[in-house]
Each structure stands twice: as C-alpha cells, then as structure tokens.
Amino acid sequence: MSDLPAPTAPALTVVVPCFNERDTLGTFHARLSAVMATIGRTWDVVYVDDGSGDDTFAVMTQLQAADPHVAIARLSRNFGKEIALTAGLDLSRATEGIVVIDADLQDPPEVIADLVAAFTDGVDTVYAQRRARTGDSVAKRVTAHLFYRVMARLGDRVAMPPDTGDFRLISRRALNALLQLRERHRFMKGLFAWVGFPAVAVLYDRAPRAAGRSSFNYWSLWNFALEGITSFTVWPLKVATYLGLLVSVLSVLYGGKIVFGTLLFGNPVPGYPSLMSVILFLGGIQLMTLGLIGEYLGRIFNETKNRPLYILRDAIPSRIDPAA
Incomplete structure (x- = not known):
C-alpha cells in the first residue's frame, strides 16, 4: 500500500496502468478529460508506470504539471499489468466509483459516460462487454472467445462474464472488498468477479490499437490463460x-x-x-x-514468501478541488 498523503477525495477515479505508452498517452488524456468534463462529478486519474523502457513517465509528469486532475505513480521495475493495476487501485481515493481502463485507446474513453450512466443505486459494477474486436486477428478473436467460455465453465461458483476485460466501473464498496485480496498471482478479471455484488453490462465496440504493438504475444496470452485457470479452479x-x-x-x-x-x-x-x-x-x-x-x-x-506486491519508486497525488 502507498504512503502517499491523502489528497482531496473526488467522486470518481480513473485508474490507467501503462507500459511503454508514450505515443498514446497524450491523446488518451485529451479524450479522457473531454469525457470526464461532461459527466458532472469531481474526478481524478491515476496513471501507473509499470517500469516502462521509454519516456512514458516523462509524459505523465508533463500531464501532471499541466492538469490538477492527474496523479502519477511509478513502480520500481516492471511488475506486470495485473500488479500495476492493483497499485493504481490502492492509490485511488474516489468516494463513489473507480474506472479501470487501458491507455492504448482500444477501449474508447468515451464509453466511460455510458458506464457512469448505468452506475445506478443497487449496482456495484458496470463492466464493458465487447460487441466487436476491430483490429484483432482471427486467431486472437477465436482463442479469446474459447478462453472466456472455458473460464465460465471452470470457475468455481465465480460468474465471469464473457468477452469482458478490465474496462469497468466499480463502486467504492466493491473496491474495498477487492483490496482485501492480496495474492501475488493476480488474474484481475477473475478477482473482479469473485468479490460479487450486483453487476450490469454495457456493450461497446473495441477499437484497434492507436499506436505501437501490444506486449502480449501468443506465448504471453497462453501463460495469462494458464494463470487464470490455475487461480480460480483445481x-x-x-x-x-x-x-x-x-x-x-x-x-x-x-x-x-x-x-x-x-x-x-x-x-x-x-x-x-x-x-x-x-x-x-x-x-x-x-x-x-x-x-x-x-x-x-x-x-x-x-x-x-509474503513479499509486497510492488514497490513504488515515485508517486504524486492529484491536486483537484472538489468545490471547483
């Protein structure tokens, strides 16, 4: 957990794990800011640099200096996306809801408005369910389809929604429950489902990656699938x-x-x-x-071994004013 002093708490926090996202981060933040300005709630965004090898953290620093909504954190090395996402969730101070999204623009920030609209009383999780996967190869679409169906059948009493990634909005109550789960082998899609609470889906079309190449090759995806299966079923x-x-x-x-x-x-x-x-x-x-x-x-x-999940190298909270 972080030793950051608690900044003024916003209603919503957007958590964005990043690894070598220098080319997309500026565009992503511009689109995110435009969307969040229309929602009508106080907000901030936590960018987590997962040991990037490019200038990702320098771009984050520039964004943080120019926009009081931006909080940034840098891990001491590359711990993997699931751990970086956990670090961002640990740093979230939102009182109402937390949005999880990637910075590669495959998950359009504009969909956040739909997530917030569906985030009504009695709903703790609004997950973005893919209607189409534009830009993915046929092999990747087929294997992803099979993986989600296999996990739906194998999960021990865990209802994991199909065609759903990390992109979602969860309540503060759901986040507090999630943060109690501190295992090292983290399959976040499964952990989001494991904590339970009422959930609804919002359909969207996944876009092609805006720039660069995904760090997930087929070997990485195989290991990721193995991680998910062994984490949630014997x-x-x-x-x-x-x-x-x-x-x-x-x-x-x-x-x-x-x-x-x-x-x-x-x-x-x-x-x-x-x-x-x-x-x-x-x-x-x-x-x-x-x-x-x-x-x-x-x-x-x-x-x-009970080691910490991650080690923070740098962390700067947002400077939002809830009265603004």
Whole structure:
C-alpha cells in the first residue's frame, strides 16, 4: 500500500496502468478529460508506470504539471499489468466509483459516460462487454472467445462474464472488498468477479490499437490463460486424477486381454512398437500430471514468501478541488 498523503477525495477515479505508452498517452488524456468534463462529478486519474523502457513517465509528469486532475505513480521495475493495476487501485481515493481502463485507446474513453450512466443505486459494477474486436486477428478473436467460455465453465461458483476485460466501473464498496485480496498471482478479471455484488453490462465496440504493438504475444496470452485457470479452479488436477484412473482401468483390461490370449493361444513374442507406445503414453501422462502439480506448487511457494506486491519508486497525488 502507498504512503502517499491523502489528497482531496473526488467522486470518481480513473485508474490507467501503462507500459511503454508514450505515443498514446497524450491523446488518451485529451479524450479522457473531454469525457470526464461532461459527466458532472469531481474526478481524478491515476496513471501507473509499470517500469516502462521509454519516456512514458516523462509524459505523465508533463500531464501532471499541466492538469490538477492527474496523479502519477511509478513502480520500481516492471511488475506486470495485473500488479500495476492493483497499485493504481490502492492509490485511488474516489468516494463513489473507480474506472479501470487501458491507455492504448482500444477501449474508447468515451464509453466511460455510458458506464457512469448505468452506475445506478443497487449496482456495484458496470463492466464493458465487447460487441466487436476491430483490429484483432482471427486467431486472437477465436482463442479469446474459447478462453472466456472455458473460464465460465471452470470457475468455481465465480460468474465471469464473457468477452469482458478490465474496462469497468466499480463502486467504492466493491473496491474495498477487492483490496482485501492480496495474492501475488493476480488474474484481475477473475478477482473482479469473485468479490460479487450486483453487476450490469454495457456493450461497446473495441477499437484497434492507436499506436505501437501490444506486449502480449501468443506465448504471453497462453501463460495469462494458464494463470487464470490455475487461480480460480483445481479442475486441471481433477482431470489428471480422472485421466490416471482411466489409464489404470484400460491397463487392467489390456492386461486381462494379454493373460487370456496367452492361455488360449500361447505366448508369441510381443512387438517392440506396441511396447514403446505404451511406455511413452504412460510416461507422457505422468509428466503432464507432475507439471500440473508443479504449477500449483509453484504458486503456493510464491504466496508463502509474503513479499509486497510492488514497490513504488515515485508517486504524486492529484491536486483537484472538489468545490471547483
């Protein structure tokens, strides 16, 4: 948690994790400011630099000097988007609601007005649900579609909405509940859903990335999916158990076939290919099962070290005046 002195609390805070967003940050802030000026509530924005290798923090500093609505924070190194987002949420001082959005302009800031309009009494979360993913490849759209459907089926009593990223508006009550969850392996989409509370969706069309390239390649996305699955279900371990049981049953049946075949027809010399196939199959099952156990064991190891989620290098609060 931050040691920042508490600034004057706005009604709404926008949290924006950033990594190498120098080329889009100025345009993003201009569009964000224009939207927030029409909402009619006091607001500020927390930009979190997740150890960028470009001039992202310098651009943040310029924005902070020119606009009293801007708060900035810089982490001591790159901790990953989920941790940077957590840092921004920790620094949020909003009394009513907190908006989470990326700075790459794929999630249009103009949709925030729709989120606020749907943020009525009795609703704690308004999540932006993608109606279209303009600019994404067919492979990425298909894999994303499959991932959200798999997570919806595997999550243990956690209703994770499909086609929904981090872009959302949550109440102060929901944020306070969320900040109690301090695990290191953070799958924020799942954590947002885990805390519960009433939620509604707002549909929108996702735009192409405004500049640069995403730091998420297919390997990163695979690891991200693995993180989500192992964070919210032990289903892979159950599959390994059932698979081991199935292999055992098949082995008994196959063993019985060999015994009866030998009694009835003698014992011809077994074939080398069939023997190697059985050995390699069983070896693959065992290694896969050990790998699954290792994934969960590694997460236990990381959690027991009890290190802080992140370390702040710099932090400057906003200078808003709620009476203005």
